[in-house]
Amino acid sequence: MEKIWNFKPTPATVEEQATVQTLEKELTVNQAMATMLWQRGIHSFDEAKHFFRPSLSDLHDPFLMKDMEIAVNRLLLAIEKNEKIVIFGDYDVDGTTAVALFYGYLFEHYQNIAYYNPDRYKEGYGISTMGIDWAAAEGATLMISLDCGIKSIDKIAYAKEKHGIEFIICDHHEPGDELPDAVAVLDPKRTDCPYPFKELTGNGVGFKLLTAFCLKKGIALDGLFQYLDLAMVSIASDIVPIVGENRILAYHGLKKINENPRIGLKALKQVSGFMGEMTIENVVFVLGPRINAAGRIKHAKAAVELLLSDNLEEAIEFAYAIQEHNTQRRELDASITEQALAMIQNDPWIFSEAKSTVLFNEGWHKGVIGIVASRCIENYYRPTVIFTLSKENEAAGSARSVPGFDLYKAIEACSQHLIQFGGHMHAAGMTIAVENIEAFRRAFDEQVVKNTNEEILTPKINVDLDLPISEISPKFYRILKQMAPFGPHNMQPVFVSKNLTLASDPRILKEKHLKLEILDETTGAVLSAIGFGIAEKYYSGLKNGDNFSMAYSIEENTFRDKTTLQLFIRDIKFE
Template sequence: MAEKRWSYKPVPDREIVNSLAKELSVEDTLASMLVQRGIYDFEQAKNFFRPQLQHLHDPFLMADMAKAVERLNEAISQNQKILIYGDYDVDGTTAVALLYGFLSTFYTNLEYYNPDRYTEGYGVSLQGIEWAAEQGVSLIICLDCGIKAQDKVKIAKEQYQIDFIVCDHHEPDDHLPEAIAVLDPKRKDCAYPYKELTGNGVGFKLLQAYCLKNSIPLEKLYEFIDLCVVSIAADIVPITGENRVLAYYGLKKLNENPRIGLKALKEVAGFTSNMTIENVVFILGPRINAAGRIKHAKAAVKLLLSDNFDEALAFAHEIQKHNVERRGHDTRMTEEALSMIEKDDWLVNNAKSTVLYREDWHKGVIGIVASRCIEKYHRPTIIFTKTKETMAAGSARSVSGFDLYAAIEECSHLLEQFGGHKHAAGMTLTIDNIRPFQQEFDRIVSKYITEEQLIPVISIDLKVRLADITPKFFRIINQMAPFGPENMQPVFVTENLTLKYTPRVMKEKHLKLELFEEQTGAVFTAVGFGMVEEHYRKLVEQKYFRVAYQLEENTFNNKTTLQLMLKDIKY
């Protein structure tokens, strides 16, 4: 197991911390964590701990928003057929369910469409445009895709007289599609103050603007906010700014009064307690994604739009079956991928990246396999599979701090097409180009990646004593949720610890420790999953050590106590 690097967040200025601690009546430790998150005064702390829907920005600050609303109003007033077109992943399917679901409460001349991952591929397809033309569609609103569909948007307009409103959040090219409106906060000429929305989030802003323009109570839109949090969690975007507000209220709705489809999905997954962002990522996200990975994303949209619980349960069971099949592919392909790396001396000893190809790998699972490879070989990874006679599709994942998109862009002369962002991307190329691409990509990665970026990192918030960890301390930390990128659940380090008893081994792999802090006499239970092999012997041999951990509650025999969830141990 590779040694992990502990990266400590900068310790904030003592005066600022003291001033905030006084203003909020909290301990310095908590004030320090808030300053680390950019919170310096009472007002900012209030907005952070108590997000309000009125904190959402004016949607008309987004470039082209007025044009988009005007065209949508025109379509509705003239009873034109509107097609809601979305990508096949969680962000795309939840976005389609959001727009179609909201508009269908008062407008019926609507259709929705998700491309087939295998026959059409990512983004706006010619097949989709031709289908729209056959249905008599006048306006396509595309979600979580379209920013690079210059040629498709042009064909739709010139050949079929179909207008486009693009709602996307991916990096645009220098030339935008010639759509009626291109809504993307990452446009260079867009002054919108928050840049990290999902595709679903951009769709939400369009509906917010539509409501404001037409004096529709925003409460009607907020009924769909649980779809926003599912996209935010699954797309791994920062939980800051507007995403934090949408995630906060989305989780509230998901836990108190979710839409029928999400309620059915939770039930089929056997999940009964309150969901966190992490639960959405690992429980709801993969199941919704499985529809598009194994069969067709339409099944996920049908589930999310369902208003009959029995019908929704049937869809959820179908999706659950797809998810079980997806897990089978995932396990087999991951084993094959890791075996390919281990047998290749260059990949093991010299490469700074992983690029693998097998023609029989399941296209719907290659992104997951890329992530699994990174868990063992911590470096940018791309997994390719055959799609047509001479073509392959790839899914790429990055490591913390490395701009994957920029590296792929430098190899674009070997690609047919590509798209994505810093952390994840997709691409197609000819099979003949895979080997040259592998060499060129590794050359580019080697040029830019630092040695530090190739070591798994644990980001540490603060050093604390065990004696400082109280139920009140834990309660306030919990109020910092929802946790996710750029507002992760805090990780603490405590030093100079020793064991009160011999380590306990659970299920041959996991450690249970009673940690003792001699200076203060504090004792805490700690659990370390999968840590036996690496740490048992060292713990028995070493007297003192330090641990990195998160806090959680453990309820056993109706008694709730705080325990430490170990991330790493150093000696």
């Protein structure tokens, strides 16, 4: 599928160009670097300082969040009265890291607590009756939910009426028109919440509650900051914007995981075989799937136990068990993705007429349908929902979107066909009666047709700058690297270079990867470039000697203890 190269705006007015020139001078960087900072809304030396050196002192006052004062006072009352507190977290990476962070830190100050993660298959997403009954049996009078609860109106009413259990909700998903009857509902996405940063993870909201707890008790925050590696893993894995508070938390969390990781994360790194310094991308592809695998294949409790472990030998044993789960997940993922792609190809309506993909197979593994939805989008670039049977006559669905299409609003517009749903603009989950899937499929496609166009449904590469190859140098990369951590709203810079020349014939590695040596005709230097899984698409044109332009990012490659710059190929266009 041909990709659109979207070039970001560059300074056009005299004032904008003057700002870039000032940044060049004050930061002693070249024009390309100053322009990229300007593109990211950094227009002064002071803003650049905060960007390059995120400070924990710049985190917002937690009491700016609606209901925070009420939540902290209820937590302190529970501690004063020695009430049993149960921490309830979702089964994904955000939920399990949130439980590990909240339980792990609070246990240092108060021991009459327990934690609970629901079973993905027996209980499903969110607060469950089974979890509430378990908490009641444990003698709990207060439950704190993390990464879930904003729509659990019936469950929270059940807890209060049946067991006398009160709730503090820490969530970051979109609320409905009605909020649950909890003691406090912490969610920056509440329409009445004045908190200045709206994109915290569920883990992040829990972190803010603990910050408020520390401030109320006069406890130094240093101990809580030791859990920032867990906050960072949730930020990376939940694919939230890495700006504002998320950037600060991710920056310091990455620093901790690279310098002094907690034992559970150290064990996961070791078992995965990962070497070197971790980036956000490494966390997404190395740590996140392994933590998720516990909840997908077995039970999320195993992930929390690993993250709370203080024994390396024990942690490595846990990590190996999760590694096995992750291997099973990858096998299921590959098999089900193959089946899903075949269904698309064999369904004339989905393949040629529909603007969305909605598939159902009662035998698919519920734990991987979200991953399969993402895989389908990689092949057929359009909003996708994958359903599988969850219990008799009822299906669970996982949905993923493409940039520019609000998935949550589309699903909300089709909610008459659903039993329940939740999520945000880019990803969502739902349950549905099996007999309603076809009606939902048609209604969902109508929403996609209504709210998209050909451009939205065409894959894009957002390009920062048109950059001559000659400007790429070790110094340029050193400064570029300091723009990390990269992620949504602060993506790794992508460049385009035109009229490129190869220094030697292109090579194919492992029958599918492409390796190039690109000649810098200005200096005579040669830069290596690699692209994964793209050899079939581009090799012939390159072999023929056709002129080409290339979209790429810049990385380091270490081989035999020697580190060099390498271009990571995003796309190639022949001229």
